[in-house]
Amino acid sequence: MFGLSGETLFRDGVLVPSAFVLSHEEQRERIRRACPEALPAAVVAGDPTFDRLLAGRRWREDYRAALGAADGRRLILVSTTWGPTSLLGRFPEVLPRLLRELPADEYRVVFVAHPNAWHGHGIWQMRSWLASCERAGLVVLPPRSGWQAALVAADHVIGDHGSVTFYGAALGTHTMLGAFPHEDLDPDSPIAAFGRAAVLLDEDRPLAGQLAEDAARHRPDRFAAFTSQLTSVPGGSAAALRTLMYRLMELDEPAGPVRTVPPETPVPVSLSWPARAGIAPLLVTAEGDAAEVRVRRFPAEPCTRAGTGPAGGHLLVDASEPEPRWYEGADVLVRPEPAPGPAAWAERTLSEHGACRIAAAANQADPGAVPALTAAMRAAGLLRLTLHDAPPGFPAEAATAALWHADLAGADLTTPTTVKLHLGTAQATVLIEPLAGRSPE
Incomplete structure (x- = not known):
């Protein structure tokens, strides 16, 4: 309750505000203890922001789709305030660590910073740090x-x-802390009590394991003893505030119901600089046998920056990748956009790129056709990779991981080979067929 004290509410012995709004009766009790003479102006009217969150639950799946999590990925929202005691102030590596520890097809990480961070540092500086x-x-x-x-x-x-x-x-969502400045908060406040109860991430341990461990024991009512003090009138704030405003204006309140507007659909900032390929470089792992494989893909940049990465992974890079370090180090090069002559492109790319083991291009196809790629592979020649039973949005380039693993597993690629491919919560069947022609050694 910042600012609600006798020094700020009174001037020359006169109460300045005609009314000030509290969200919960608990706050009225704290006002009673700290400044009882201000109680006549206190109005408990709930929390309009929380009511908007409650109203938005009907559109949860739409929000998830807008944030790139419509395919069953777990969505992690990372939130920071500003200053040295904030999450990024105390744990600046939390974002790259989450990105390199969590498979990209199983998790989507979303970041929100307090407006003071944006305005204090400037949009250019924030975008530069996050690029x-x-x-x-x-x-x-x-x-x-x-x-x-x-x-x-x-x-x-x-x-x-x-x-x-x-x-x-x-909201009952699984919630953890990356930082919490207990010394900066009123120890009697609900948020301070929540901070003492919630689990603080240990920077010296893998974050993915901690996230999974704490989520496994989470219950929606886990923090209800503290969060129940967020509002005394859940869903009723708009009505209470309208009544107050019309009373202060000395006007008759409208008879119709009050509408609580749900949150707008989120629109992330666009990444326009530096120029990027359609697929960011990925470190890809594959586990299983020649007939069935689970593929996990991790963003390569945070892994290589930290000198870590999944064991046994290979580097998949978009053929339009502008950075030489990624393009020249690629184990697999893909052209995800269909274009004429995929076989010629794949053979030429493999011939020109000494380190590459597989070059694959999407085939042109009629709308609704089964996705397919043409791949050139050293010592295996030209192959067609056809995806069957793939859900909408399934990344066709993931089929190259099935080919990579089938070769390592000793599959006979001179005859048609079928591999069941698991990627995140989705799965598809990849048919690998030899084609006439031979890729360069």
């Missing part, structure tokens, strides 16, 4: 926009002492 993470798949929301919808969409929240974190816990 490598954005290219690795981080979804960044602009200041003041989209965070409410992202909270409704989230499966996990990681934050600090900011209100976004507390709202996440109040």
